[in-house]
Amino acid sequence: MNPLQLADARLDHVGIVVHNIDAALATYCGLLGFRLLERTDVPDHGVEIAFLDAGRATIELLSPTDEESGTARFLARRGEGPHHVCFVVDDLDKTLAELRARGLRLIDEKPRPGIHGLVAFLHPQAAHGMMIELLQKTETL
Amino acid sequence: MNPLQLADARLDHVGIVVHNIDAALATYCGLLGFRLLERTDVPDHGVEIAFLDAGRATIELLSPTDEESGTARFLARRGEGPHHVCFVVDDLDKTLAELRARGLRLIDEKPRPGIHGLVAFLHPQAAHGMMIELLQKTETL
Numbered sequence: 001m002n003p004l005q006l007a008d009a010r011l012d013h014v015g016i017v018v019h020n021i022d023a024a025l026a027t028y029c030g031l032l033g034f035r036l037l038e039r040t041d042v043p044d045h046g047v048e049i050a051f052l053d054a055g056r057a058t059i060e061l062l063s064p065t066d067e068e069s070g071t072a073r074f075l076a077r078r079g080e081g082p083h084h085v086c087f088v089v090d091d092l093d094k095t096l097a098e099l100r101a102r103g104l105r106l107i108d109e110k111p112r113p114g115i116h117g118l119v120a121f122l123h124p125q126a127a128h129g130m131m132i133e134l135l136q137k138t139e140t141l
Numbered sequence: 142m143n144p145l146q147l148a149d150a151r152l153d154h155v156g157i158v159v160h161n162i163d164a165a166l167a168t169y170c171g172l173l174g175f176r177l178l179e180r181t182d183v184p185d186h187g188v189e190i191a192f193l194d195a196g197r198a199t200i201e202l203l204s205p206t207d208e209e210s211g212t213a214r215f216l217a218r219r220g221e222g223p224h225h226v227c228f229v230v231d232d233l234d235k236t237l238a239e240l241r242a243r244g245l246r247l248i249d250e251k252p253r254p255g256i257h258g259l260v261a262f263l264h265p266q267a268a269h270g271m272m273i274e275l276l277q278k279t280e281t282l
Contacts, residue, residue: 009195010196011155011195014152014226027269028268031243031245054228056152079270082226082270085200099173102172124222127173128202129157129220130221130223132173
């Protein structure tokens, strides 16, 4: 079996789901001192998000804006806290094909547009309860 | 209020708690392709851990070896999955004093020895359900 691309993957960000972005920013930026890089609404995913500088990676705070979204269901079930970890890969199609061939359970069978490129999520069951996001950064974003 | 050190903190690793390190390594290294950097037993903390290369940061898999440890209680309550996120700071004593002055709830009131330096954990309630570890790397480790 060939080595998988994740051997060269770089951690991009850690996603933390919260009830309210303003309240979370008051803690993370106001109290903890992280610097806000970007804040945006992502209606397609039913979430509002904020990226914070963490040196070699970022922290993503995300809060559902659509009660039917997967993020809203996650928050209702688990409460606030860690949600996913994101790795950058060079060729997402190829990585997904390799993961599928290894029998790993995917949430997204093919890449879909994210705010920083093409993204796909693995099911938490694929990685011992850790939801992994894969990101192929696009030059135009 | 002075800017907190976390404004310059670098993400060091994401900790994922699992039932069994061997089973998790079979997935993370065998199937997902991450490279194992280090594996060790930490009897003082009642855990067995493994660090995996993630480019600019690392993934820490941890599995309790002591049923009375905090990690064992976490695993029993939440199941496998994300456990904590670790940031490197330059002066842990100073950072903890600043956090305490801001009324943030700490698990460790003072730095204690970790395997890569001095560490202290914030209570998950301090950061919207995300357990934050702070690490002051020591040259001798």
